[in-house]
Every structure is written in C-alpha cells, then in structure tokens.
Amino acid sequence: MKEDTGKKILFALGVLFILVFCLVPFIWMLIISFNERADFIVNIGSQLTTKNYIDILRLDNLHFLDYLRNSIIIAGAAALLSGFIGALAAYAVSRISFPGKILLVFAVLSMSMFPQISIVGYLYKFMAALGWINTYQALILPYVSWSLPLALWIMMSYFSQIPYELDKAAQIDGASKLQTLTKIIFPITLPGFLSTILLLLMFAFNEFLFALMLTIDYRTRTVPVGIALFQGLHGELPWGYIMAAAVISCIPVIAIALVFQKHIIQGLTRGAVKQ
Amino acid sequence: MKVNREFKEALLFVAPLVIFISFFILLPICGTFWTSLWQDVAFISKKFIGLENYVRLLSDRHFWQSTYFTLLFPLISVSLEMFFGMIFALVLNETFRFRGILRGISLIPWAIPSIVGARIWQLIYRYDYGLANLFLKMFGIQSINWLGSPVGAFSALVLADVWRTTPFVAIILLAGLQTVPNDIYDQAQVDGSNFVQRFFKITLPLIKPIVIIALLFRTIDAIRVFDLIYVITEGGPGGVTTSLSLYGYKFFLLGDFGYGSTVSVILFLISFIIALTYIKVGRIRTSIL
Known part of the structure; x- marks a missing residue:
C-alpha cells in the first residue's frame, strides 16, 4: 500500500516534469510571436498583436512564403523518392538472398552515422560543377541519399513481418518479384510505408547544413535557413517575425507528431527492437 | 540458373539505392579525403601538398580547442539525455488516461526543426529579458551572462x-521497456522488492542492449x-563552443576547401572510431537480418 502511494506521487511528478520540460520553451515562443515587443515582460506597455503573423505572410521582402513553398516541394519530393527507393531495396534485402547482401545493408546503415560536414564541402563543389547551386535538385538528391539508410531500415522491419508464404503463393501464380511487391506486399505494408514517409518528411523539412551551403537566396532557401538567417535592419533581431515564422513552421510537424504519435514511435523503434 | 536470375532481380531492386548513395554520399566522402591532400583555396591555383594540411592541424590551437569541445559536449549532454530520457520512458510506459496525448506532447521538442529550437533557446538566454535569468531572479539568484561567458555558453548549449x-532517447528506451514482460515484475513483487530495486535489478539489465543503441545514436549525433551552435553561440565566446563541424564549415565559407576538408576528415574518423567502439564493447549484433 505504502509503495503504491510513493509510486503514484513519483508518477505524478514525472508527468508534471514532462509537461513543463517540453511545453514551457514552446509556449514562450507562442507568447513572443503574439507580442509587439520581445522584451514585453520588462517593458510595460507592450501589446498583444497578430501583426507579426500578418507581416511575415504579407511582406514580400521577408520571403517567408517562398521559404515555405521551397521547403514543402523539397521535403515532399525527397521523402517520396526516398520512401520508394528504400522500399524497393528493403524488399530485395528481406526476400532475395544475394551475395554481399549483409555487407550492403551494414554499409548503408553505417552511412547514417557520417557527419554531414564531411560530405557537404565536396557536395558543394560537385553541385557547383554541374551548375546546380541554388536549385531544388541540389537539395532533393542529397536529401534522398541521406535519408535512405533510415528508409531502408524501417521498411526492412515492416517487410520482415509479412509471412514469406504470401510471396510464394503469388509466384506460383506466375507473378514476378516486382508484381508481387506492388500488387500484394506493398498494399499490406501501406500503413508502415506512410509512417515511414512521415518520418522522412520531418527529417527533410528540418535539415539545415546542406540547405545552408547549397542555397543562395529565396528561390530555393528552405524554412530553417530562412529562420536562421533572419536579420534585423538595425542590429536587433526581429524576434516577433522570427517566432511567428517558427510557429508556422512548427504547425505541420506538430500536427503530424500529435496525430501519428503511435506510428512515429513504431517507425523509429521497429528496427531497434527485434520483435 | 535460378540463383543467377534472382541475383539479377535483386540487383534491379537495390540499384536505385546504390546509385543515389554512391553519388551523393560515397563520392563526396572520398572527395573530401582527396581534397584534404590539396591546397584548395578559392581564387588561388590548386596544388597537391600531401599531408601538409594535417601537419598544419597539429599546431592549430583553434583546431584543438574545437576537438576538445566536440568530445566534451557529447559526454555531458548525452549523459543528461539518458537520465531524463529514462524518466520520460518510465512515465510514458505506465498505463493512464491521457497517455497518447502526453506521448505526443513529449515528441514536440524533437519534432520541430532544430533551428526553431535553437532560436527559442537563444531568446531564453538573453541577459536582460531572457526566461532563464527571469527564472533565476524568482529565486533571488543573480543573472548569468549565459552567452558571454565560456561556462555559461557551454551550459546553454547542453541545456x-x-x-x-x-524525447528521442525516451522513444528508443520506451521501445525497450515495452519488450519487458509484465509477469517478471509480478514475480518480483511477490518477493517483496520495491519498484526502485526492481528497476535496477530487473528492468535495466533486460533493456541494456537498447540503452547502448540509444547511447550510440545520440553520441554520434552530438559529435556532429x-x-x-550556429544559431545560439556562433561558436563563441572566443571560439570555446566551436564544434569541429562548425570549424570546418567556417573554412568552407572562406573558400578554403583543402583545410576545411582536413578538419572534416578528422571529425569523420572520430565518429567512426567511437561508433566502432560502441559496437565492439556493446556487442551490438546485426540483428537486422
């Protein structure tokens, strides 16, 4: 009985801790974004306002909508491509035995541990040689490659849960491997595939270093780079604008996190835990 | 012949992946190694100089400072993350009414763009009206010049x-906790041990493999x-919070690709060695196939 009470109190404290820990900085961002001045707390007379939001959505010279469009196109294209390519490879790895398979998987997975900086310098030269600096493909192609280890890893764990008998049955009916994948296996793993795509989307949407190096201006710059490079006219950072932009860029990812919480956790941990 | 046909099919399936990774990861990595052997500065003619860039590292004080930071930062921040992540995971593993919502909320800091998180914390550390100092004031503690002092800036980044x-650590650990069958606890409860003892005697040893995986992921990520840093301290004050990633980037920005690549190669080797150590010591098996 005594232990139960002790445990309950600890548990309640734990819940409170998680809420405060996760939400306070986040709520602080919201508050600043709706204030006239970032120093409102020591500067009485500052008023609540939606001006920051209206400005970043209206003022063309802030380019926030451009950044948002670029981010959506780049992250969307990268996530879809990476998801499909990863699924194809994962299917082969989980179904076909071929020489060098384990080596391939191990090599690909270990690539997710490379520091981005050891790639981005040469990538810049490579893209510059192709004349691709400040283009969408200069970001999409590296993003696809960079997120492929994650895509392969998660999709492999989904495929490995589907009984091999299904493939056998399809092949006896004369279906090729590709037909088996697209007509039978893929529809079954569709929920898993979608949660993989969501993770890949978040991944690409949040990426910073590649985007910082490989873009030059509003025509391809993504939201994180835009937010990081926001400059004030007179030295002081335009905190209201920055926070309003930050809030808007958080909306899609938070919506995904809250709604698909279960799928994201599953997707991330599928590979880590052998079931 | 069947083997041969299967091999060809497999080749087709994995070909796109191999092509993408070869062009945009392997080629650049090799390119970086190659470039590190050159004097390669914008607007100056290129020259092959062998290991000269590496010799230059030895006497580069800022390089050593960055290396020191790059090793110390993961050590401290990852330890704290494991501690808090375990608390998160233990709470989120209980059964209660709003568990789904709390799990969603706990994902927020990790799900939002890292740059957004950085901007929020940059503002929290403002000396005059930042939340951190206002909080200290509530307890009558003097304001700290967070970003202006070496210790302050380091702690600010760790926090x-x-x-x-x-949240990321919590998710991984939570997955581990979920594999622990409940009847193990029932047995222990009969034996009269309390939940703290049960955690250290039963839970922790059982989820040790996944703790090591979480450690590996986080260490590798914190090293790069x-x-x-780009947003909150810009490497300052006086370069004490410059990571090797940022140090290398600064040379790329100046157009010095040779030396920037050399710094990047060192960071690559450091993370490679650390990953190998984890895999060896932690006996991480390729349970993937």
Whole structure:
C-alpha cells in the first residue's frame, strides 16, 4: 500500500516534469510571436498583436512564403523518392538472398552515422560543377541519399513481418518479384510505408547544413535557413517575425507528431527492437 | 540458373539505392579525403601538398580547442539525455488516461526543426529579458551572462540539446521497456522488492542492449552538432563552443576547401572510431537480418 502511494506521487511528478520540460520553451515562443515587443515582460506597455503573423505572410521582402513553398516541394519530393527507393531495396534485402547482401545493408546503415560536414564541402563543389547551386535538385538528391539508410531500415522491419508464404503463393501464380511487391506486399505494408514517409518528411523539412551551403537566396532557401538567417535592419533581431515564422513552421510537424504519435514511435523503434 | 536470375532481380531492386548513395554520399566522402591532400583555396591555383594540411592541424590551437569541445559536449549532454530520457520512458510506459496525448506532447521538442529550437533557446538566454535569468531572479539568484561567458555558453548549449533530444532517447528506451514482460515484475513483487530495486535489478539489465543503441545514436549525433551552435553561440565566446563541424564549415565559407576538408576528415574518423567502439564493447549484433 505504502509503495503504491510513493509510486503514484513519483508518477505524478514525472508527468508534471514532462509537461513543463517540453511545453514551457514552446509556449514562450507562442507568447513572443503574439507580442509587439520581445522584451514585453520588462517593458510595460507592450501589446498583444497578430501583426507579426500578418507581416511575415504579407511582406514580400521577408520571403517567408517562398521559404515555405521551397521547403514543402523539397521535403515532399525527397521523402517520396526516398520512401520508394528504400522500399524497393528493403524488399530485395528481406526476400532475395544475394551475395554481399549483409555487407550492403551494414554499409548503408553505417552511412547514417557520417557527419554531414564531411560530405557537404565536396557536395558543394560537385553541385557547383554541374551548375546546380541554388536549385531544388541540389537539395532533393542529397536529401534522398541521406535519408535512405533510415528508409531502408524501417521498411526492412515492416517487410520482415509479412509471412514469406504470401510471396510464394503469388509466384506460383506466375507473378514476378516486382508484381508481387506492388500488387500484394506493398498494399499490406501501406500503413508502415506512410509512417515511414512521415518520418522522412520531418527529417527533410528540418535539415539545415546542406540547405545552408547549397542555397543562395529565396528561390530555393528552405524554412530553417530562412529562420536562421533572419536579420534585423538595425542590429536587433526581429524576434516577433522570427517566432511567428517558427510557429508556422512548427504547425505541420506538430500536427503530424500529435496525430501519428503511435506510428512515429513504431517507425523509429521497429528496427531497434527485434520483435 | 535460378540463383543467377534472382541475383539479377535483386540487383534491379537495390540499384536505385546504390546509385543515389554512391553519388551523393560515397563520392563526396572520398572527395573530401582527396581534397584534404590539396591546397584548395578559392581564387588561388590548386596544388597537391600531401599531408601538409594535417601537419598544419597539429599546431592549430583553434583546431584543438574545437576537438576538445566536440568530445566534451557529447559526454555531458548525452549523459543528461539518458537520465531524463529514462524518466520520460518510465512515465510514458505506465498505463493512464491521457497517455497518447502526453506521448505526443513529449515528441514536440524533437519534432520541430532544430533551428526553431535553437532560436527559442537563444531568446531564453538573453541577459536582460531572457526566461532563464527571469527564472533565476524568482529565486533571488543573480543573472548569468549565459552567452558571454565560456561556462555559461557551454551550459546553454547542453541545456538546449538536452531539451531537443531527450524525447528521442525516451522513444528508443520506451521501445525497450515495452519488450519487458509484465509477469517478471509480478514475480518480483511477490518477493517483496520495491519498484526502485526492481528497476535496477530487473528492468535495466533486460533493456541494456537498447540503452547502448540509444547511447550510440545520440553520441554520434552530438559529435556532429552544428545547428544549435550556429544559431545560439556562433561558436563563441572566443571560439570555446566551436564544434569541429562548425570549424570546418567556417573554412568552407572562406573558400578554403583543402583545410576545411582536413578538419572534416578528422571529425569523420572520430565518429567512426567511437561508433566502432560502441559496437565492439556493446556487442551490438546485426540483428537486422
């Protein structure tokens, strides 16, 4: 009985801790974004306002909508491509035995541990040689490659849960491997595939270093780079604008996190835990 | 012949992946190694200089400072993340009414763009009206010049990193906790041990493999830290919070690709060695196939 009470109190404290820990900085961002001045707390007379939001959505010279469009196109294209390519490879790895398979998987997975900086310098030269600096493909192609280890890893764990008998049955009916994948296996793993795509989307949407190096201006710059490079006219950072932009860029990812919480956790941990 | 046909099919399936990774990861990595052997500065003619860039590293004080930071930062922040992540995971593993919502909320710091998190913390550390100092004031503690002092800037980065990545650690550990069957606890409860003892005697040993995986992921990620520092401290004050990633980037920015690549190669080797050590010591098996 005594232990139960002790445990309950600890548990309640734990819940409170998680809420405060996760939400306070986040709520602080919201508050600043709706204030006239970032120093409102020591500067009485500052008023609540939606001006920051209206400005970043209206003022063309802030380019926030451009950044948002670029981010959506780049992250969307990268996530879809990476998801499909990863699924194809994962299917082969989980179904076909071929020489060098384990080596391939191990090599690909270990690539997710490379520091981005050891790639981005040469990538810049490579893209510059192709004349691709400040283009969408200069970001999409590296993003696809960079997120492929994650895509392969998660999709492999989904495929490995589907009984091999299904493939056998399809092949006896004369279906090729590709037909088996697209007509039978893929529809079954569709929920898993979608949660993989969501993770890949978040991944690409949040990426910073590649985007910082490989873009030059509003025509391809993504939201994180835009937010990081926001400059004030007179030295002081335009905190209201920055926070309003930050809030808007958080909306899609938070919506995904809250709604698909279960799928994201599953997707991330599928590979880590052998079931 | 069947083997041969299967091999060809497999080749087709994995070909796109191999092509993408070869062009945009392997080629650049090799390119970086190659470039590190050259004097390669914008607007100056290129020259092959062998290991001269590496010799230059030896006497480069800022390089050693960055290396020191790059090793110390993961050590401290990852330890804290593991501690808080375990608390998160233990709470989120209980059964209660709003568990789904709380799990969703706890994902927020990790799900939002790292640059957004960095901007939030940058503002929290403002000396005059930042939340951190206002909080200290509430307890009558003197304001800290967070970003202006070496210790302050270091702690500021650690705190921001712990905020951002504790959810990730929690998710991984939670997956581990979920594999622990409940009847093990029932047995222990009969034996009269309390929940703290049960955690250290039963739970922790059982989820040890996944703790090591979480450690590996986080260490490798913290070693290449860039986004947070780029925004919050810009490597300062006096370069004490410059990570090797940021140090290398600064040379790329100046057009010095030779030396920037050399710094990047060192960071690559450091993370490679650390990953290998984890895999060896932690006996991480390729349970993937």
